[in-house]
Amino acid sequence: MLLSFRFANHRSFRDEQQLNLTPAYRDDEDARAVRVVGVFGANASGKSNCLHALSFMRRFVIFSDREVEPGLGVPREPYRMTPDSLDASSHYVVDIELGGVRHTYGFTLDNDGVLNEWLYHYPLRRKRRVFERTGDSYAWGEESSQRVMLERIAEVTAPTALFLSTVSRFDNRPAGPDEASPEPLRDTYRWFQKMSSRHQPHSVNRIPLNGSGWPESGASRSTLIELLRAADVGIVDVVEVTTTVTEEAAFSFAPSKPNRDGKVGMPRNARNRGSARGKRLKFAHQGPVGEVLFELAEESTGTQQLLGLAIEAATVLDGGGTMCVDEIDASLHPLLTAKLIGLFQSSVSNPRHSQLIFTSHDAALLGTIDTEEILHRDEIWFAEKDSEGASTLYPLTDFKPRKEGENRQRRYLNGNYGAVPDLSAYLFEQAIAARGQADDEATE
Structure with a gap:
Protein backbone atom coordinates (compact mmCIF):
# COMPACT_ATOMS: atom_id res chain seq x y z
CA MET A 1 0.00 0.00 0.00
CA LEU A 2 1.08 3.58 -0.58
CA LEU A 3 2.05 5.46 2.59
CA SER A 4 3.23 8.71 0.99
CA PHE A 5 4.36 10.20 -2.30
CA ARG A 6 6.86 13.06 -2.58
CA PHE A 7 7.86 14.85 -5.77
CA ALA A 8 9.36 18.13 -6.97
CA ASN A 9 9.82 20.09 -10.21
CA HIS A 10 7.09 18.37 -12.16
CA ARG A 11 4.75 20.38 -14.39
CA SER A 12 3.11 23.09 -12.24
CA PHE A 13 4.76 21.86 -9.03
CA ARG A 14 8.07 23.65 -8.51
CA ASP A 15 8.81 22.93 -4.84
CA GLU A 16 8.64 19.55 -3.15
CA GLN A 17 5.15 18.36 -2.29
CA GLN A 18 3.99 15.39 -0.25
CA LEU A 19 0.75 13.47 -0.52
CA ASN A 20 0.63 11.81 2.90
CA LEU A 21 -1.77 8.91 3.30
CA THR A 22 -1.10 8.36 7.00
CA PRO A 23 -4.41 8.32 8.94
CA ALA A 24 -5.00 11.28 11.25
CA TYR A 25 -8.27 10.33 12.94
CA ARG A 26 -8.38 6.55 13.17
CA ASP A 27 -8.62 4.25 16.18
CA ASP A 28 -7.44 1.22 14.18
CA GLU A 29 -3.70 0.89 14.80
CA ASP A 30 -3.41 -1.57 11.91
CA ALA A 31 -4.53 1.10 9.44
CA ARG A 32 -1.12 2.28 8.25
CA ALA A 33 -2.63 4.27 5.36
CA VAL A 34 -6.03 5.53 4.29
CA ARG A 35 -7.74 3.63 1.51
CA VAL A 36 -9.13 6.68 -0.31
CA VAL A 37 -7.75 10.14 -1.13
CA GLY A 38 -9.61 12.85 -3.04
CA VAL A 39 -7.80 15.93 -4.37
CA PHE A 40 -10.00 18.99 -5.00
CA GLY A 41 -9.21 22.29 -6.64
CA ALA A 42 -10.03 24.79 -9.35
CA ASN A 43 -9.33 24.27 -13.03
CA ALA A 44 -5.58 24.34 -13.75
CA SER A 45 -4.79 24.29 -10.02
CA GLY A 46 -2.45 21.32 -10.38
CA LYS A 47 -4.57 18.49 -8.97
CA SER A 48 -4.29 16.51 -12.21
CA ASN A 49 -0.54 17.18 -12.30
CA CYS A 50 -0.22 15.51 -8.90
CA LEU A 51 -1.62 12.28 -10.33
CA HIS A 52 0.45 12.79 -13.46
CA ALA A 53 3.62 12.89 -11.35
CA LEU A 54 2.76 9.53 -9.78
CA SER A 55 1.82 8.13 -13.18
CA PHE A 56 5.11 9.42 -14.64
CA MET A 57 7.06 7.70 -11.86
CA ARG A 58 5.23 4.43 -12.54
CA ARG A 59 5.85 4.56 -16.28
CA PHE A 60 9.52 5.46 -15.84
CA VAL A 61 10.01 2.54 -13.46
CA ILE A 62 8.40 0.07 -15.87
CA PHE A 63 9.69 1.31 -19.22
CA SER A 64 12.85 3.41 -18.74
CA ASP A 65 15.13 0.53 -19.79
CA ARG A 66 13.25 0.16 -23.09
CA GLU A 67 11.80 3.52 -24.08
CA VAL A 68 14.62 5.95 -23.22
CA GLU A 69 17.70 5.85 -25.45
CA PRO A 70 21.12 7.04 -24.20
CA GLY A 71 22.08 10.40 -25.65
CA LEU A 72 18.50 11.51 -26.27
CA GLY A 73 17.84 12.75 -22.75
CA VAL A 74 14.90 12.06 -20.44
CA PRO A 75 11.35 13.06 -21.49
CA ARG A 76 10.47 14.74 -18.20
CA GLU A 77 8.23 17.79 -17.68
CA PRO A 78 9.80 20.30 -15.26
CA TYR A 79 8.25 23.51 -13.98
CA ARG A 80 8.54 26.00 -16.87
CA MET A 81 7.66 29.36 -15.34
CA THR A 82 11.24 30.13 -14.25
CA PRO A 83 14.37 29.52 -16.39
CA ASP A 84 16.36 27.85 -13.60
CA SER A 85 13.70 25.16 -13.13
CA LEU A 86 14.18 23.90 -16.68
CA ASP A 87 17.67 22.67 -15.85
CA ALA A 88 17.03 21.83 -12.20
CA SER A 89 16.56 18.18 -11.29
CA SER A 90 13.23 16.49 -10.55
CA HIS A 91 12.75 13.83 -7.92
CA TYR A 92 10.08 11.26 -7.08
CA VAL A 93 9.86 9.18 -3.89
CA VAL A 94 7.30 6.67 -2.62
CA ASP A 95 6.95 5.12 0.82
CA ILE A 96 5.11 1.84 0.43
CA GLU A 97 4.28 -1.11 2.64
CA LEU A 98 4.96 -4.54 1.14
CA GLY A 99 4.29 -7.68 3.13
CA GLY A 100 4.02 -5.64 6.31
CA VAL A 101 7.43 -4.00 5.79
CA ARG A 102 7.96 -0.35 4.87
CA HIS A 103 10.02 0.35 1.73
CA THR A 104 11.29 3.70 0.43
CA TYR A 105 12.15 3.98 -3.25
CA GLY A 106 13.03 7.08 -5.22
CA PHE A 107 15.14 8.65 -7.94
CA THR A 108 16.39 12.02 -9.10
CA LEU A 109 16.83 12.91 -12.75
CA ASP A 110 17.60 15.86 -15.00
CA ASN A 111 17.37 16.39 -18.75
CA ASP A 112 20.32 14.10 -19.45
CA GLY A 113 19.64 11.08 -17.27
CA VAL A 114 19.32 9.53 -13.82
CA LEU A 115 21.37 11.31 -11.15
CA ASN A 116 20.44 9.24 -8.09
CA GLU A 117 18.37 6.19 -7.29
CA TRP A 118 17.84 4.35 -4.01
CA LEU A 119 15.83 1.66 -2.28
CA TYR A 120 15.62 1.08 1.48
CA HIS A 121 13.46 -1.23 3.53
CA TYR A 122 12.72 -1.34 7.26
CA PRO A 123 12.51 -4.88 8.64
CA LEU A 124 12.01 -4.74 12.40
CA ARG A 125 11.53 -0.97 11.83
CA ARG A 126 15.24 -0.46 11.19
CA LYS A 127 16.51 1.14 8.02
CA ARG A 128 18.37 -1.27 5.74
CA ARG A 129 19.92 -0.28 2.43
CA VAL A 130 19.09 -2.42 -0.59
CA PHE A 131 21.08 -0.25 -3.00
CA GLU A 132 22.14 3.34 -3.59
CA ARG A 133 23.13 4.79 -6.94
CA THR A 134 24.93 8.02 -7.71
CA GLY A 135 25.48 8.32 -11.44
CA ASP A 136 27.30 5.12 -12.43
CA SER A 137 28.43 4.28 -8.88
CA TYR A 138 26.52 1.78 -6.77
CA ALA A 139 26.54 0.83 -3.10
CA TRP A 140 24.90 -2.38 -1.93
CA GLY A 141 23.32 -3.38 1.34
CA GLU A 142 24.83 -6.05 3.51
CA GLU A 143 21.76 -8.23 2.97
CA SER A 144 21.81 -7.97 -0.83
CA SER A 145 21.68 -11.51 -2.15
CA GLN A 146 23.09 -12.38 -5.56
CA ARG A 147 25.39 -9.39 -5.32
CA VAL A 148 27.56 -10.55 -8.24
CA MET A 149 24.53 -10.66 -10.53
CA LEU A 150 23.38 -7.20 -9.39
CA GLU A 151 26.82 -5.75 -10.08
CA ARG A 152 26.72 -7.15 -13.61
CA ILE A 153 23.27 -5.67 -14.21
CA ALA A 154 24.48 -2.32 -12.88
CA GLU A 155 27.27 -2.34 -15.47
CA VAL A 156 24.76 -2.57 -18.34
CA THR A 157 22.25 -0.09 -16.89
CA ALA A 158 22.05 2.91 -19.22
CA PRO A 159 22.50 6.44 -17.80
CA THR A 160 18.92 7.22 -18.84
CA ALA A 161 17.44 4.03 -17.35
CA LEU A 162 16.58 3.08 -13.79
CA PHE A 163 18.41 0.20 -12.17
CA LEU A 164 15.07 -1.12 -10.89
CA SER A 165 13.76 -1.26 -14.48
CA THR A 166 16.87 -3.02 -15.75
CA VAL A 167 16.84 -5.62 -12.98
CA SER A 168 13.23 -6.53 -13.79
CA ARG A 169 14.16 -7.31 -17.40
CA PHE A 170 16.39 -10.16 -16.23
CA ASP A 171 13.85 -11.53 -13.75
CA ASN A 172 11.59 -13.94 -15.64
CA ARG A 173 10.26 -15.82 -12.65
CA PRO A 174 6.46 -16.11 -12.30
CA ALA A 175 4.87 -13.60 -9.96
CA GLY A 176 3.83 -14.73 -6.50
CA PRO A 177 2.28 -13.13 -3.41
CA ASP A 178 4.29 -10.37 -1.75
CA GLU A 179 4.30 -12.32 1.51
CA ALA A 180 5.62 -15.57 0.01
CA SER A 181 9.32 -14.64 -0.26
CA PRO A 182 10.05 -10.95 0.43
CA GLU A 183 12.45 -9.53 -2.15
CA PRO A 184 12.68 -5.71 -2.00
CA LEU A 185 13.71 -5.15 -5.63
CA ARG A 186 11.20 -7.50 -7.15
CA ASP A 187 8.34 -6.59 -4.83
CA THR A 188 8.83 -2.85 -5.36
CA TYR A 189 8.74 -3.25 -9.12
CA ARG A 190 5.58 -5.38 -8.88
CA TRP A 191 3.89 -2.67 -6.79
CA PHE A 192 4.30 -0.22 -9.67
CA GLN A 193 3.07 -2.83 -12.13
CA LYS A 194 -0.17 -3.28 -10.19
CA MET A 195 -0.92 0.44 -10.14
CA SER A 196 -3.51 1.69 -12.63
CA SER A 197 -4.09 5.24 -13.88
CA ARG A 198 -6.99 6.78 -15.77
CA HIS A 199 -6.62 10.29 -17.16
CA GLN A 200 -8.97 12.48 -19.16
CA PRO A 201 -10.22 12.09 -21.75
CA HIS A 202 -11.33 8.54 -20.94
CA SER A 203 -11.03 6.56 -24.14
CA VAL A 204 -13.74 4.01 -24.83
CA ASN A 205 -11.19 2.17 -26.99
CA ARG A 206 -9.53 0.97 -23.78
CA ILE A 207 -12.58 -1.13 -22.93
CA PRO A 208 -12.15 -4.71 -24.19
CA LEU A 209 -14.76 -5.84 -26.70
CA ASN A 210 -13.94 -9.47 -26.03
CA GLY A 211 -13.83 -11.38 -22.78
CA SER A 212 -10.11 -10.82 -22.20
CA GLY A 213 -10.68 -7.86 -19.91
CA TRP A 214 -13.54 -9.41 -17.97
CA PRO A 215 -12.46 -10.15 -14.36
CA GLU A 216 -11.75 -13.82 -13.80
CA SER A 217 -12.59 -14.09 -10.11
CA GLY A 218 -16.15 -14.32 -8.89
CA ALA A 219 -15.59 -11.60 -6.27
CA SER A 220 -14.45 -8.98 -8.78
CA ARG A 221 -17.26 -9.92 -11.18
CA SER A 222 -19.79 -9.42 -8.40
CA THR A 223 -18.25 -6.02 -7.59
CA LEU A 224 -18.50 -4.98 -11.24
CA ILE A 225 -22.12 -6.04 -11.56
CA GLU A 226 -22.94 -4.24 -8.29
CA LEU A 227 -21.42 -1.00 -9.59
CA LEU A 228 -23.29 -1.23 -12.89
CA ARG A 229 -26.59 -1.90 -11.15
CA ALA A 230 -25.99 0.94 -8.71
CA ALA A 231 -25.36 3.28 -11.64
CA ASP A 232 -28.95 2.75 -12.82
CA VAL A 233 -27.91 2.64 -16.50
CA GLY A 234 -30.25 -0.27 -17.18
CA ILE A 235 -27.60 -3.00 -17.16
CA VAL A 236 -28.58 -5.94 -14.95
CA ASP A 237 -25.84 -8.37 -15.99
CA VAL A 238 -22.78 -8.80 -18.19
CA VAL A 239 -22.38 -12.09 -20.03
CA GLU A 240 -19.79 -13.75 -22.21
CA VAL A 241 -21.11 -15.14 -25.48
CA THR A 242 -19.34 -17.21 -28.13
CA THR A 243 -19.39 -15.42 -31.46
CA GLY A 278 -14.12 -16.23 -29.72
CA LYS A 279 -15.92 -14.66 -26.77
CA ARG A 280 -17.48 -11.25 -26.52
CA LEU A 281 -18.96 -9.26 -23.69
CA LYS A 282 -22.63 -8.37 -24.01
CA PHE A 283 -24.80 -6.37 -21.66
CA ALA A 284 -28.17 -7.55 -20.42
CA HIS A 285 -31.01 -5.04 -20.04
CA GLN A 286 -34.33 -5.97 -18.46
CA GLY A 287 -37.20 -5.58 -20.92
CA PRO A 288 -40.96 -6.15 -20.54
CA VAL A 289 -40.66 -9.75 -21.74
CA GLY A 290 -37.22 -10.64 -20.38
CA GLU A 291 -33.57 -9.74 -20.70
CA VAL A 292 -32.18 -8.35 -23.97
CA LEU A 293 -28.47 -8.43 -24.84
CA PHE A 294 -26.77 -5.31 -26.22
CA GLU A 295 -23.37 -4.83 -27.83
CA LEU A 296 -20.90 -2.39 -26.27
CA ALA A 297 -21.28 -0.04 -29.24
CA GLU A 298 -25.01 0.19 -28.53
CA GLU A 299 -24.40 1.53 -25.03
CA SER A 300 -24.14 5.28 -24.41
CA THR A 301 -20.74 6.97 -24.25
CA GLY A 302 -21.21 7.59 -20.55
CA THR A 303 -22.02 3.92 -19.94
CA GLN A 304 -18.94 2.86 -21.89
CA GLN A 305 -16.75 5.15 -19.78
CA LEU A 306 -18.41 3.87 -16.61
CA LEU A 307 -17.81 0.29 -17.69
CA GLY A 308 -14.10 0.87 -18.25
CA LEU A 309 -13.78 2.46 -14.81
CA ALA A 310 -15.82 -0.29 -13.16
CA ILE A 311 -13.69 -3.06 -14.70
CA GLU A 312 -10.50 -1.43 -13.37
CA ALA A 313 -12.02 -0.86 -9.92
CA ALA A 314 -13.21 -4.46 -9.65
CA THR A 315 -9.80 -5.78 -10.70
CA VAL A 316 -7.91 -3.56 -8.22
CA LEU A 317 -10.25 -4.42 -5.35
CA ASP A 318 -9.78 -8.11 -6.02
CA GLY A 319 -6.04 -8.17 -6.65
CA GLY A 320 -4.81 -5.30 -4.52
CA GLY A 321 -3.01 -2.20 -5.73
CA THR A 322 -3.48 1.53 -6.16
CA MET A 323 -5.97 3.03 -8.61
CA CYS A 324 -5.63 6.67 -9.74
CA VAL A 325 -8.54 8.38 -11.49
CA ASP A 326 -8.34 11.93 -12.82
CA GLU A 327 -11.62 13.90 -12.74
CA ILE A 328 -13.70 11.02 -11.46
CA ASP A 329 -16.82 13.22 -11.62
CA ALA A 330 -16.54 13.31 -15.44
CA SER A 331 -17.66 9.67 -15.57
CA LEU A 332 -19.78 9.18 -12.48
CA HIS A 333 -22.80 10.72 -10.78
CA PRO A 334 -21.99 11.88 -7.21
CA LEU A 335 -24.08 9.07 -5.71
CA LEU A 336 -22.23 6.49 -7.79
CA THR A 337 -18.87 8.04 -6.91
CA ALA A 338 -19.85 7.76 -3.25
CA LYS A 339 -20.70 4.10 -3.86
CA LEU A 340 -17.28 3.46 -5.40
CA ILE A 341 -15.55 5.30 -2.54
CA GLY A 342 -17.49 3.21 -0.05
CA LEU A 343 -16.33 -0.01 -1.69
CA PHE A 344 -12.69 1.03 -1.23
CA GLN A 345 -13.27 2.28 2.33
CA SER A 346 -14.89 -0.95 3.51
CA SER A 347 -12.64 -3.72 4.81
CA VAL A 348 -15.33 -6.20 3.72
CA SER A 349 -15.34 -5.27 0.03
CA ASN A 350 -11.67 -4.25 0.13
CA PRO A 351 -9.88 -6.87 2.27
CA ARG A 352 -6.55 -6.37 0.43
CA HIS A 353 -6.37 -2.68 1.39
CA SER A 354 -6.45 -1.46 -2.21
CA GLN A 355 -6.37 2.30 -2.57
CA LEU A 356 -8.24 4.86 -4.66
CA ILE A 357 -6.68 8.27 -5.39
CA PHE A 358 -8.81 10.63 -7.44
CA THR A 359 -9.24 14.26 -8.41
CA SER A 360 -12.59 16.03 -8.62
CA HIS A 361 -14.41 19.35 -8.96
CA ASP A 362 -17.54 17.97 -7.31
CA ALA A 363 -18.00 19.68 -3.95
CA ALA A 364 -20.87 17.30 -3.17
CA LEU A 365 -18.26 14.66 -2.34
CA LEU A 366 -17.20 16.84 0.60
CA GLY A 367 -20.65 16.50 2.11
CA THR A 368 -22.78 13.69 3.48
CA ILE A 369 -25.26 11.08 2.27
CA ASP A 370 -27.87 9.92 4.78
CA THR A 371 -25.94 11.80 7.50
CA GLU A 372 -22.80 9.76 6.74
CA GLU A 373 -19.63 11.49 5.56
CA ILE A 374 -18.59 10.48 2.05
CA LEU A 375 -14.94 11.28 2.78
CA HIS A 376 -13.21 11.48 6.14
CA ARG A 377 -11.14 14.55 7.01
CA ASP A 378 -7.82 12.79 6.42
CA GLU A 379 -8.99 11.63 2.99
CA ILE A 380 -9.41 15.16 1.59
CA TRP A 381 -6.64 17.21 -0.06
CA PHE A 382 -6.56 20.45 -2.02
CA ALA A 383 -4.42 21.84 -4.83
CA GLU A 384 -3.94 25.58 -5.35
CA LYS A 385 -1.79 27.66 -7.68
CA ASP A 386 -0.07 30.89 -6.60
CA SER A 387 0.62 34.10 -8.55
CA GLU A 388 3.79 32.60 -10.05
CA GLY A 389 1.94 29.63 -11.46
CA ALA A 390 3.37 27.20 -8.89
CA SER A 391 1.01 24.63 -7.39
CA THR A 392 0.79 23.63 -3.75
CA LEU A 393 -0.73 20.50 -2.24
CA TYR A 394 -2.22 20.59 1.28
CA PRO A 395 -4.69 18.52 3.37
CA LEU A 396 -7.98 19.45 5.01
CA THR A 397 -6.40 18.46 8.33
CA ASP A 398 -4.44 21.74 8.19
CA PHE A 399 -7.73 23.42 9.13
CA LYS A 400 -9.27 22.95 12.56
CA PRO A 401 -12.79 21.51 12.50
CA ARG A 402 -15.60 23.67 13.83
CA LYS A 403 -17.01 22.63 17.18
CA GLU A 404 -20.63 23.26 16.17
CA GLY A 405 -20.39 21.08 13.11
CA GLU A 406 -18.67 21.49 9.81
CA ASN A 407 -20.42 21.86 6.48
CA ARG A 408 -17.35 21.16 4.37
CA GLN A 409 -19.16 21.50 1.07
CA ARG A 410 -20.41 25.02 1.88
CA ARG A 411 -17.13 26.12 3.47
CA TYR A 412 -15.18 24.92 0.42
CA LEU A 413 -17.46 26.76 -2.02
CA ASN A 414 -17.17 29.88 0.16
CA GLY A 415 -13.40 29.73 -0.18
CA ASN A 416 -12.60 28.90 3.45
CA TYR A 417 -10.17 26.19 2.38
CA GLY A 418 -8.84 27.98 -0.69
CA ALA A 419 -8.42 25.91 -3.88
CA VAL A 420 -11.37 27.63 -5.62
CA PRO A 421 -11.28 29.77 -8.77
CA ASP A 422 -10.98 33.54 -8.37
CA LEU A 423 -13.90 34.59 -10.52
CA SER A 424 -14.30 38.20 -11.64
CA ALA A 425 -17.87 39.16 -12.42
CA TYR A 426 -16.66 42.53 -13.70
CA LEU A 427 -14.29 41.01 -16.29
CA PHE A 428 -16.97 38.56 -17.35
CA GLU A 429 -19.49 41.36 -17.89
CA GLN A 430 -16.89 43.39 -19.79
CA ALA A 431 -16.20 40.43 -22.09
CA ILE A 432 -19.92 39.97 -22.80
CA ALA A 433 -20.32 43.71 -23.48
CA ALA A 434 -17.34 43.72 -25.84
CA ARG A 435 -18.74 40.72 -27.69
CA GLY A 436 -22.13 42.42 -28.07
CA GLN A 437 -20.49 45.60 -29.37
CA ALA A 438 -18.49 43.62 -31.92
CA ASP A 439 -21.62 41.86 -33.14
CA ASP A 440 -23.43 45.23 -33.55
CA GLU A 441 -20.56 46.66 -35.57
CA ALA A 442 -20.47 43.57 -37.80
CA THR A 443 -24.16 43.99 -38.70
CA GLU A 444 -23.86 47.66 -39.62
Missing part, protein backbone atom coordinates in the same frame (compact mmCIF):
# COMPACT_ATOMS: atom_id res chain seq x y z
CA THR A 244 -20.32 -17.19 -34.70
CA VAL A 245 -20.17 -16.20 -38.36
CA THR A 246 -23.95 -15.71 -38.49
CA GLU A 247 -24.01 -13.59 -35.37
CA GLU A 248 -21.11 -11.41 -36.48
CA ALA A 249 -22.73 -10.93 -39.87
CA ALA A 250 -26.15 -10.11 -38.43
CA PHE A 251 -24.98 -7.54 -35.92
CA SER A 252 -21.75 -6.13 -37.38
CA PHE A 253 -22.28 -5.86 -41.13
CA ALA A 254 -24.82 -4.60 -43.63
CA PRO A 255 -26.12 -7.07 -46.27
CA SER A 256 -24.11 -7.21 -49.50
CA LYS A 257 -25.56 -6.39 -52.91
CA PRO A 258 -26.60 -9.27 -55.25
CA ASN A 259 -23.77 -10.66 -57.39
CA ARG A 260 -23.85 -11.25 -61.13
CA ASP A 261 -25.90 -14.42 -60.68
CA GLY A 262 -28.52 -12.53 -58.70
CA LYS A 263 -27.57 -14.23 -55.44
CA VAL A 264 -26.86 -12.38 -52.24
CA GLY A 265 -23.53 -13.46 -50.77
CA MET A 266 -22.21 -13.08 -47.27
CA PRO A 267 -21.67 -9.50 -46.06
CA ARG A 268 -18.34 -7.92 -46.92
CA ASN A 269 -15.52 -9.19 -44.74
CA ALA A 270 -17.93 -11.50 -42.89
CA ARG A 271 -16.07 -14.64 -44.00
CA ASN A 272 -12.78 -13.28 -42.66
CA ARG A 273 -14.34 -11.78 -39.55
CA GLY A 274 -16.35 -14.84 -38.64
CA SER A 275 -13.65 -17.40 -39.35
CA ALA A 276 -12.20 -16.98 -35.87
CA ARG A 277 -14.46 -18.01 -33.03
